[in-house]
Amino acid sequence: MHSNHLLLEEPIRMASILEPSKASFFPAMTKIVGTLGPKSRSVEVIASCLNAGMSVARFDFSWGNTEYHQETLENLKAAVKSTKKLCAVMLDTVGPELQVANKTGNPISLLGDGLVVLTPDRGQEPSSKLLPINFDGLSKAVKKGDTIFVGQYLFTGSETTSVWLEVSEVKGEDVVCSVKNSATLAGSLFTLHASQIHIDLPTLSAQDKEVISSWGLQNKIDFLSLSYTRHAEDVRQAREFLNKLGDLSQTQIFAKIENMEGLTHFDEILQEADGIILSRGNLGIDLPPEKVFLFQKAALYKCNMAGKPAVVTRVVDSMTDNLRPTRAEATDVANAVLDGSDAILLGAETLRGLYPVDTISTVGRICAEAEKVFNQDLYFKKTVKYVGEPMTHLESIASSAVRAAIKVKASVIICFTSSGRAARLIAKYRPTMPVLSVVVPRLKTNQLKWSFTGAFEARQSLLVRGLYPMLADPRHPAESTSATNESVLKVALDHGKASGVVKSHDRVVVCQKVGDASVVKIIELED
Numbered sequence: 001m002h003s004n005h006l007l008l009e010e011p012i013r014m015a016s017i018l019e020p021s022k023a024s025f026f027p028a029m030t031k032i033v034g035t036l037g038p039k040s041r042s043v044e045v046i047a048s049c050l051n052a053g054m055s056v057a058r059f060d061f062s063w064g065n066t067e068y069h070q071e072t073l074e075n076l077k078a079a080v081k082s083t084k085k086l087c088a089v090m091l092d093t094v095g096p097e098l099q100v101a102n103k104t105g106n107p108i109s110l111l112g113d114g115l116v117v118l119t120p121d122r123g124q125e126p127s128s129k130l131l132p133i134n135f136d137g138l139s140k141a142v143k144k145g146d147t148i149f150v151g152q153y154l155f156t157g158s159e160t161t162s163v164w165l166e167v168s169e170v171k172g173e174d175v176v177c178s179v180k181n182s183a184t185l186a187g188s189l190f191t192l193h194a195s196q197i198h199i200d201l202p203t204l205s206a207q208d209k210e211v212i213s214s215w216g217l218q219n220k221i222d223f224l225s226l227s228y229t230r231h232a233e234d235v236r237q238a239r240e241f242l243n244k245l246g247d248l249s250q251t252q253i254f255a256k257i258e259n260m261e262g263l264t265h266f267d268e269i270l271q272e273a274d275g276i277i278l279s280r281g282n283l284g285i286d287l288p289p290e291k292v293f294l295f296q297k298a299a300l301y302k303c304n305m306a307g308k309p310a311v312v313t314r315v316v317d318s319m320t321d322n323l324r325p326t327r328a329e330a331t332d333v334a335n336a337v338l339d340g341s342d343a344i345l346l347g348a349e350t351l352r353g354l355y356p357v358d359t360i361s362t363v364g365r366i367c368a369e370a371e372k373v374f375n376q377d378l379y380f381k382k383t384v385k386y387v388g389e390p391m392t393h394l395e396s397i398a399s400s401a402v403r404a405a406i407k408v409k410a411s412v413i414i415c416f417t418s419s420g421r422a423a424r425l426i427a428k429y430r431p432t433m434p435v436l437s438v439v440v441p442r443l444k445t446n447q448l449k450w451s452f453t454g455a456f457e458a459r460q461s462l463l464v465r466g467l468y469p470m471l472a473d474p475r476h477p478a479e480s481t482s483a484t485n486e487s488v489l490k491v492a493l494d495h496g497k498a499s500g501v502v503k504s505h506d507r508v509v510v511c512q513k514v515g516d517a518s519v520v521k522i523i524e525l526e527d
């Protein structure tokens with residue numbers, strides 16, 4: 001990666017763009033979250049997804065019951081075992097999502113310039129004249145002239161499989177809308193998005209709570225993707241709920257910003273959340289199109305400076321049905337990386353798309369190319385300046401480790417970590433080489449039983465750009481003595497060699513505690 005001399009913000013010789021890229025062991029440092037569904041739930045396909053670079057599996061509870069998702073998860077476990085690739089699990093909530101259930105699955109055609117009624121009467125059959133929704137308060141929330149989009153997972157409100165409605169009249173509980181574009185709604189579930197309207201439903205619905213305390217708890221989910229996060233309070237309440245479930249107190253909460261309310265309260269939400277999902281699908285129809293890029297750049301900058309992982313969604317919609325992305329999509333993926341994204345989330349593309357595996361590998365290849373030209377030096381200076389002085393000891397150690405690794409052209413940074421904090425701080429400085437985060441388990445007790453921490457921390461780094469976790473043997477206690485540190489380091493180096501990231505004579509930067517002191521060491525490997 002670092003032998004490549006092309007750098008953005010510096011002149012690039014055009015012909016050098018055509019030089020083939022050197023193959024690197026890692027598909028990309030940017031992580032890929034894949035939503036598992038009908039087209040990606042067999043052991044074989046999931047194994048191929050893992051080999052192609054997916055490191056987090058997302059289970060979207062907007063549809064499908066716990067049995068369905070459990071079956072998928074069991075297949076994921078089998079695929080992890082057979083591929084020996086780690087994968088974290090993300091539960092995505094329904095939240096205050098407005099839905100139309102179309103049980104028969106018969107397509108519903110709406111004609112441009114016609115009228116359609118949205119009714120809270122769930123007893124009615126959906127038709128081209130009437131769409132029953134799961135919310136009683138829509139007639140009170142909207143007024144004449146408001147915009148509502150209805151469609152499937154992938155909708156943009158403008159293509160022929162989703163519609164754009166304008167409220168023409170509120171009649172009692174019903175909302176009469178004029179249809180702006182002709183479209184055929186297909187599938188068993190449609191999503192509604194009332195643009196820039198507050199929906200008075202809780203962010204964690206009763207159904208979400210039920211799913212989290214059964215499926216989530218049983219599977220000790222690594223991430224909760226909190227759909228339609230609108231206030232910091234939403235995150236605090238979700239945290240309180242997870243804490244009450246004991247085993248989920250370590251689950252990280254990723255706030256999904258998908259409407260104006262979430263955008264307006266972004267700063268407070270970022271403070272409370274462990275990470276952010278830039279849900280460009282919904283947000284992209286709430287925002288005027290000309291404003292989407294600015295939200296992305298501003299939000300990613302804030303996440304980067306806070307050292308919290310950020311995930312960008314909806315990048316290669318067209319790959320749901322096609323083997324190649326459009327030029328605009330391909331450029332967009334690279335720009336998400338250059339703007340600072342930690343991960344790319346694939347939704348419909350892997351869930352119900354025809355090419356889940358190809359989508360992952362294509363996105364991975366684009367990310368890897370963008371990472372190579374990412375101007376780390378500029379980014380590093382910007383981050384150091386933002387953090388200011390005095391830095392905390394840990395942050396100063398972390399940034400120094402990155403600086404040293406670049407100066408000596410180290411092939412990898414090895415970071416010992418217990419809470420995962422040190423490894424995340426190193427990743428914050430966006431090193432150009434992978435960071436092997438060696439999570440050393442700690443013994444803990446809840447006064448009933450003893451257990452080791454570390455598994456959550458290791459899997460959660462699968463969503464951070466550049467971090468590759470390795471869980472050390474719990475027989476090496478976290479209370480580090482030089483002897484145990486040395487033996488863990490040897491295991492880490494062997495791991496690095498086996499996976500091809502480190503070779504003989506490479507330089508490696510190590511970040512660890514020796515006694516009470518935090519140290520950054522540079523070591524040169526022998527044969």
Ligand SMILES: Nc1ncnc2c1ncn2[C@@H]1O[C@H](COP(=O)(O)OP(=O)(O)O)[C@@H](O)[C@H]1O
Pocket residue numbers: 394397415416417418419420421422423440477478479480485511512513514518519
């Ligand atoms: N088990 C360990 N052995 C050696 N060094 C460690 C260990 N755990 C953490 N460190 C080092 O201690 C510092 C703090 O790391 P951090 O991940 O925040 O862990 P902690 O939970 O112990 O605060 C970092 O420099 C890290 O590399």
Ligand SMILES: C=C(OP(=O)(O)O)C(=O)O
Pocket residue numbers: 060062092227258278279280281282283313314347
């Ligand atoms: C990922 C998104 O949301 P979901 O897929 O949960 O509707 C989005 O809106 O971009």
Ligand SMILES: [K+]
Pocket residue numbers: 060061062092093094227
């Ligand atoms: K969802």
Ligand SMILES: [Mg+2]
Pocket residue numbers: 258279281282
């Ligand atoms: Mg969404």
